[in-house]
Amino acid sequence: MPSSLIESSSHIVLVAHINPDADSLGAACAFYSYLLRSQKKISLFCTSNDIDQRLAFLPWFDKLTQRFPVDADCVICFDCGSYSRLGIDTTLPLINIDHHASNDGYGTHAIIDVSAMSTTQVVYEYFVANSVKINGKIATALYAGLLDDSKCFSLGKCDAKTFAMAHHLIQSGADHAMCTDWLYRRRSLASLRLKGKLLSQMKLLSDGRVALFEVTLGLLEETGATLVECKQILDEALEMRFIQAALMIIEHPRGGSKISLRTDGEVNAAKILKEFGGGGHATRSGARYKQNNDSELIKNLITMITKELV
Template sequence: MISNTRRPKHRNRIRIMMMNEREKNMVEITQKEAAEMLLQHDSILVLMHKSPDGDTIGCGYALCLALRACGKQAQPVCSDEVPAQYNYFTDSVPTQTFTPQFIVSVDVADTQLLGDTLSVYRDKIDLCIDHHGSNKRFARYGIIEAAAPACAQMLTGIIREMGVPIQGAMADALFTGLTTDTGCFRYASVTAETYRTAAYLVEQGAQNGTINRLMFETKSKAKVELEKLAMASLQYFCDEQIALICITTEMMQAAGAVDNDTESIPSLPRQIEGVKVAVTVKQKGEQDFRISLRTTEEVDASQICAQLGGGGHKAAAGCSYHGTLEETIEKMVALSVKALESSV
């Protein structure tokens, strides 16, 4: 168990700005400055978002490996259990117990995404490393690169600035973050820099073939069954430009699925020809739903989700809604239709 009591920070190399307790103004820094800041501290806690995906997990573990390579104490933490499918690099980071001097979040756009277990750290985050344009600027310092398709692309640069050799499990972790958040490099957000980063990681030993097979071509029987049930709920709206599927508690139980089995399902309805907005409504409680949007270039998913307090990227975003399943569907269809009409 890691204590949330923190020792005074070293302040001799990076100027620390005092911030009003009621309103924190995040100071934006560069990759080099982030690297220098990380190297100034000896015990660092790395926060990942709840319902963790490959990017937040890859970044959390890669950063801890880099810090440990520098002789520091570092531990990744998450409100939810990290899925076993990532054991090929997570097993390289045994648990450490310490009192953190410095707290970092990776791939976290909003402190609400930390989950209940890590809520104690919401107002204690020193450095935020993120690639979401909707980031809430909650940390004391931050490096936010909305143009980066994955946080792992940014972190690869930061670790290189730290002067730490990237190899073995660290290379695998970073490549995992990069490939999962880009859909195996299929999304329009992928840039030339993304391919250069991927090439560098492969040169450093990342097992790209094995990782891509595990992430995109390997499914449990429960996941296959859940995909079948979810697609059976498919509904079309707005001249079939909107495709909506549901994942209910009953479906999860019938398939014998776990939360991680839902991760790639939101991409399925977007694959249908002619669909511009793919909506996945996932039940979290009796009247609580998590919505995942995937859109084509004509529609901004983050703007739709922002209307319900969510956010994300232009082509992939999420939000929550409280109500019945029917009310949730009606709300999301209305917002999606409005977005489509505005894009014309």
């Protein structure tokens, strides 16, 4: 049982994934709040050094460390769809809490619910099952993950459970206004400039059902936009009526490229990028391609995607 492992541990490290988002870090921060009530040592760890500052409103954000504690005896990771997403190697007992379809259940214990909207929902249900009192800090951290992973409650996957959780969290003190202000009112000028350029270069393929974006290092430099900002355009491309998949190929500074794929769910993004060592969800997936042959890569990907179109 994960709870007895937590019980018997004295220094627990909570791990958010590489380049954390509101869900991964929100889940870790909520757990941090919860475990503070015990007599244990708790660390909040993430291997990335330039963490998205839009997440700075999360409780305990200032406790984040890049240094993995040497005396730790237990690790809990959040929203890491594959083991490599932790960004560290550990031999310690590991509890893997997640909602990614690609998660293979690595770790000593895995709590995975693929039907959950967010990893914070998996944590929320764990808290409810264990009668954990949800205070304002915990509620805000859990709510941030739910809000962001549900695309502000716009995904078709939102159901009664999603809204019941949101209702309970707001009642428990989740700060909705702060979450939306920090997560969605911090867009940079660079990202808007990039958006203009990317949209004018977008190609529509496969009878206009696949959108393709090619991002060079030059374009990123010229606009000053970050990779995260770059990928926002994929979700926007999917807002077009007939688009079923949006594909982005981003030139990598160390050669090769990064692949990002967003789909409507009919086309399984995780399945397509699995061949490239990628992981993620049916609707969103990413992978790293190490060869310098983008035209070949794009041709193959478009063929694979086209096969899945319905």
